[in-house]
Structures are given as C-alpha cells and as structure tokens.
Amino acid sequence: MEHVLVAEQDGQVAGMLVAYSGNDAHLLDEPFLEQLRRQTPLLADSVIVKEAQDGEYYLDAIAVAEQFRGHGIAKRLMAAAEQRAAELGFDRTALIVEAYNDRAYKLYAASGYNEAGTLRIGDSGYRRMAKPLTL
Secondary structure, X not given: OOOEEEEXXXXXXXXXXXXXXXXXXXXXXXXXXXXXXXXXXXXXXXOOOOOOOOOOEEXXXXXXXXXXXXXXXXXXXXXXXXXXXXXOOOOEEEEEEEOOOHHHHHHHHHOOOEEEEEEEXXXXXXXXXXEEOOO
C-alpha cells in the first residue's frame, strides 16, 4: 500500500501513518464521492473539504496503539513520511490537527511543524500545520 507506513514493535503493529501527495487528493476523494452519489442522490452535489494542498506531501492520519504511546512511534512514522516526501521531490509536508488537541499539536510543533492557517470541516475546527523539508 503506497500511502501507508506501518511501525512495528515487539512483533506487533504499533502504529500507522497515511500520507499522499496533495496533488492527488482529488483522485483519492473521488471514489468516496461516487459512492455517496450512488447511495444518497440528495447529496449528489456534495464536496469533500480539501485538507491537502497542491505541492505538499500530506500526512492524513497518524495512529499509535495505546500500549505503545509515549515510545516515539509517532515521531518515527512522521520522520519516515518526511523522508519519503523528500525522496519524491516535495519541499514540505503538512497536516491538520483538531483545534482542541493540544497534546498532538505540541508533538507536531516539537517535530518542526508550524501553524499555517485554520480549516473548518463540518462543525469542527482544525489547525493546519506545515514543515519545510531540507532537500
């Protein structure tokens, strides 16, 4: 799976990260929109809020199993995604974090991510964060 990185520890899946090119976000969203249109015709004009921007490598989802939290798994996954981004020729990575999630925000800030605006998805607010990569 080209968009998923998996971290293992002690023979178990400890965490995962989903990332992709912001240039391809619309292609990845289309199957979801098509299914929504087929199942709920009243929502045929629905759009998915674009989280990723063109020209960036977007870290879409990061999850660490509870028993492995606090072991640096998320940092290792982010570093691996940033390395992949650089190898693919991107000069920055980006992500969003829920406005209330101070713990995750602090992790991302400590990893070199800076606030780059806000985003609203449904009723929830998000802080957009970006990190320049040194090529």
